[in-house]
Amino acid sequence: MRQTIISLCVAGSIALVPAASALAQSSGLPGDHGRMMDGIFPANPPPLPQGTPMPRATVRALAIDLALRATQTIAQECKQYALGVAVVNAQGAPILIYVPDGSDPSHGYTAVRKGYTAITFKVDTSQLVKKGQQDADFAAKVKADPNLMAFSGGVLLKVGDEIIGAIGVSGAEPGHHDEECGLKGLNNIKKQLK
Numbered sequence: 001m002r003q004t005i006i007s008l009c010v011a012g013s014i015a016l017v018p019a020a021s022a023l024a025q026s027s028g029l030p031g032d033h034g035r036m037m038d039g040i041f042p043a044n045p046p047p048l049p050q051g052t053p054m055p056r057a058t059v060r061a062l063a064i065d066l067a068l069r070a071t072q073t074i075a076q077e078c079k080q081y082a083l084g085v086a087v088v089n090a091q092g093a094p095i096l097i098y099v100p101d102g103s104d105p106s107h108g109y110t111a112v113r114k115g116y117t118a119i120t121f122k123v124d125t126s127q128l129v130k131k132g133q134q135d136a137d138f139a140a141k142v143k144a145d146p147n148l149m150a151f152s153g154g155v156l157l158k159v160g161d162e163i164i165g166a167i168g169v170s171g172a173e174p175g176h177h178d179e180e181c182g183l184k185g186l187n188n189i190k191k192q193l194k
Contacts, residue, residue: 061089062157062165064096066192070167070185071098078181083171084108085185087157090164092116107171113147114178115168118154122163125154126179153178155186159193 048054062070067087074085075098084107085098092115097108118125132139132150142148153172157165167185169178 059089059091059093060162060164061095062087062189062193066189067096067165068098070189071096073188074098074167074169074181074185075100077184078169078172078177081172081174081177081181082107083169083178083181084111085182086111086115086168088112088115088119088166088168090119092119092166095165103171110149110170111153111168113149113168114151114154114170115166116154117142117148117150118156118166118168119163120148122156124156124179125150126152151178152176153182155179155182157186157193164193 061067071085071087074083079100082103083100084103084105086094086108087096088094094112094115097112099105099108114125117128121128128138128142128150129152132142139150142150153169155167155169156163157167167182169182169185172178172181
């Protein structure tokens with residue numbers, strides 16, 4: 001069975017533009033701001049000048065082999081759902097988006113947003129669902145940023161107390177199983193987190 005895997009390189013210039021200000025200027029996904037020019041994302045960005053080395057990621061993130069193992073575990077353990085899985089780094093930028101056959105690609109984007117939301121608020125997103133329903137100021141903050149989602153399915157990745165990223169899952173919604181599926185992936189790699 002063929003599965004679509006998209007691994008995204010996070011631009012090393014991420015530290016030059018604070019994520020919050022870049023995201024406030026557009027509806028781009030986390031990580032898009034590495035190529036943003038004048039507050040917009042050009043359709044065809046100009047190439048880097050000749051001889052300029054490609055930027056490298058400098059933000060803490062889960063090792064890609066562990067990210068892939070976690071996403072494959074989620075896809076296998078939750079194969080009854082047409083879902084998407086994303087793993088984001090410690091700033092909420094995607095390092096891996098995994099969309100199994102038969103899943104709508106939009107679940108990959110939603111999974112990125114759930115991971116980004118977990119990083120932004122430093123909690124699993126299941127803890128934000130009730131808050132979004134009861135706290136008008138919090139609900140307004142979430143509504144103001146199209147990359148935030150107060151829905152279950154964003155699970156933090158931690159080494160001790162340090163947040164190194166998050167897993168986002170979208171599409172296991174008939175019974176609201178996104179977080180349950182994300183935890184299956186986390187539990188498969190938990191002992192290897194460092």
